[in-house]
Amino acid sequence: MYEYLKKLSSIYALRMFIDKIRDSKVLGIGTGSTVKYFIDELIRLGMLKDKKVVVSSYATHNYLYKHGIDAYTPINCNYADIYVDGLDEINANLDIIKGRGAALLWEKQLAIRSKLRIYIADYTKVNPEQYLYMKPVPIEVVPNAVYYVIEKLTILGYKPVLRIGKMKDGPIITDNGNFIIDLVYEKIQNAKQVDEEIKKINGVVETGLFPNNLVDYVIVSYPGNIVKVY
Numbered sequence: 001m002y003e004y005l006k007k008l009s010s011i012y013a014l015r016m017f018i019d020k021i022r023d024s025k026v027l028g029i030g031t032g033s034t035v036k037y038f039i040d041e042l043i044r045l046g047m048l049k050d051k052k053v054v055v056s057s058y059a060t061h062n063y064l065y066k067h068g069i070d071a072y073t074p075i076n077c078n079y080a081d082i083y084v085d086g087l088d089e090i091n092a093n094l095d096i097i098k099g100r101g102a103a104l105l106w107e108k109q110l111a112i113r114s115k116l117r118i119y120i121a122d123y124t125k126v127n128p129e130q131y132l133y134m135k136p137v138p139i140e141v142v143p144n145a146v147y148y149v150i151e152k153l154t155i156l157g158y159k160p161v162l163r164i165g166k167m168k169d170g171p172i173i174t175d176n177g178n179f180i181i182d183l184v185y186e187k188i189q190n191a192k193q194v195d196e197e198i199k200k201i202n203g204v205v206e207t208g209l210f211p212n213n214l215v216d217y218v219i220v221s222y223p224g225n226i227v228k229v230y
């Protein structure tokens with residue numbers, strides 16, 4: 001339904017940062033349907049030749065592989081010049097929620113390791129409030145801690161829900177062999193503080209909260225071919 005808007009923000013981001021992307025030695029690429037348009041455009045323009053590409057998931061690795069590009073993963077790529085990824089919710093403080101595609105661990109690793117972080121989205125992901133509230137926060141958890149973490153999160157006042165995959169009603173498995181808990185809550189005012197609080201629970205690997213210190217630019221497309229840069 002919003003495919004043309006996903007394409008619009010992707011192409012706008014590529015045009016806006018074309019020199020920096022062309023000059024980059026290591027380009028980080030995220031996961032999801034929006035980022036696929038960004039990849040398609042990079043391929044169309046022949047911009048992935050002579051460049052090291054590091055990805056935030058095996059899904060993106062596989063997509064690039066099918067196009068003849070052998071990408072790196074965070075295990076053999078410690079830094080990136082630029083990282084481009086999608087997002088699930090962004091508020092007025094530029095705090096972000098990511099991880100609907102269960103790729104949040106590598107995504108945060110790449111955001112931390114990159115010099116310039118650019119996110120692309122359509123307007124349905126924008127929350128004009130100062131706090132986060134629209135989407136559950138995905139939390140990656142080691143399997144043997146899942147019910148312990150659910151108990152601890154419940155005591156903290158959240159509603160944690162184990163994410164179920166398509167196969168056999170079992171939990172979905174991340175690229176790291178872990179499970180995902182989706183955190184339902186009323187409002188998150190301080191994304192950094194909540195991220196730190198949740199990561200103190202033993203068994204939590206990472207959260208999908210990307211506080212604004214991990215965000216440099218956000219390119220958002222709106223109906224009517226409007227694009228805003230935050």
Ligand code: 5RP
Pocket residue numbers: 030031032033034035085086087088097098099100101102103104107
């Ligand atoms: C994957 C992510 C994605 O970037 C996010 O879910 C956005 O995906 P899409 O562009 O398909 O809406 O965080 O873990």
